[in-house]
Amino acid sequence: MTDKTHIQTLQTDLRLLEQDLGYHFQNRFLLQKAMIHSSHAFEQGRQTHKDNETLEFLGDAVLDLTVGHALFRHFPEMREGDLTRLRAALVNERHLARMARDLDLGRYLLLGKGEEVNLGRGKDSILSCAFEAVAGAIFLDGGYEVAAEFVERHFTPWFDDRQQTMFLADAKSSLQELLQEQFNEAPRYVLEGEEGPDHSKTFHVSVRFRAETLGQGSARSKKVAEQEAAAMALKHLAKGQ
Numbered sequence: 001m002t003d004k005t006h007i008q009t010l011q012t013d014l015r016l017l018e019q020d021l022g023y024h025f026q027n028r029f030l031l032q033k034a035m036i037h038s039s040h041a042f043e044q045g046r047q048t049h050k051d052n053e054t055l056e057f058l059g060d061a062v063l064d065l066t067v068g069h070a071l072f073r074h075f076p077e078m079r080e081g082d083l084t085r086l087r088a089a090l091v092n093e094r095h096l097a098r099m100a101r102d103l104d105l106g107r108y109l110l111l112g113k114g115e116e117v118n119l120g121r122g123k124d125s126i127l128s129c130a131f132e133a134v135a136g137a138i139f140l141d142g143g144y145e146v147a148a149e150f151v152e153r154h155f156t157p158w159f160d161d162r163q164q165t166m167f168l169a170d171a172k173s174s175l176q177e178l179l180q181e182q183f184n185e186a187p188r189y190v191l192e193g194e195e196g197p198d199h200s201k202t203f204h205v206s207v208r209f210r211a212e213t214l215g216q217g218s219a220r221s222k223k224v225a226e227q228e229a230a231a232m233a234l235k236h237l238a239k240g241q
Contacts, residue, residue, distance in 0.1 A: 013108055020103050022153050025141050034133035037126060039112030052133040059136030063091050066151040074159055082174065089162045090155055096128035099154060105130045171230035179209060189226050207233050
């Protein structure tokens with residue numbers, strides 16, 4: 001397939017991509033440019049501004065702002081540090097690549113021959129950059145409100161999932177920060193018991209603050225049990241606010 005034919009095919013395919021994005025471009029060239037990887041532009045003898053890297057740069061900033069704004073609206077009581085960590089979990093390379101795969105962005109990319117051979121359409125780095133480039137293209141084509149609507153549509157369904165994952169993974173730190181900030185004291189973790197053979201034990205842990213048990217957790221390792229107890233404590237404290 002010649003480059004000209006590939007471009008013509010891409011133009012047709014981009015109409016399908018617009019449907020998946022939920023946005024129709026006034027200037028579809030912006031979406032096409034978002035699909036041009038630097039390896040393709042280089043092989044075609046084009047200058048670097050013909051690839052998607054500047055749109056990627058813009059899209060990175062657009063996602064930081066629009067995702068941050070959406071989180072601010074959806075979680076008005078969440079602390080600044082937790083908002084920052086949640087946004088980072090949503091816009092990191094791995095998650096953006098996953099979202100790009102859901103949109104099948106790899107199918108639309110124009111890659112150089114080397115990247116094609118090296119399975120570039122499946123690389124997290126290339127897919128995440130393409131997703132950022134699409135966000136930048138949408139912002140240029142429709143403005144902030146349109147970009148914000150795109151984020152609401154594609155990111156909001158992930159909010160609760162990423163929030164749960166983040167809090168469970170970092171529950172002990174979050175709980176300690178919260179209690180230190182409010183009372184200048186740290187919680188205490190107590191091993192309540194353990195059961196099962198040595199190679200497959202289950203540990204039962206509680207987290208206590210002053211005279212109160214805030215949460216309990218059970219797991220195959222003490223560390224995970226403590227995280228579960230801390231996560232329960234955070235939910236308990238959030239309900240009491």
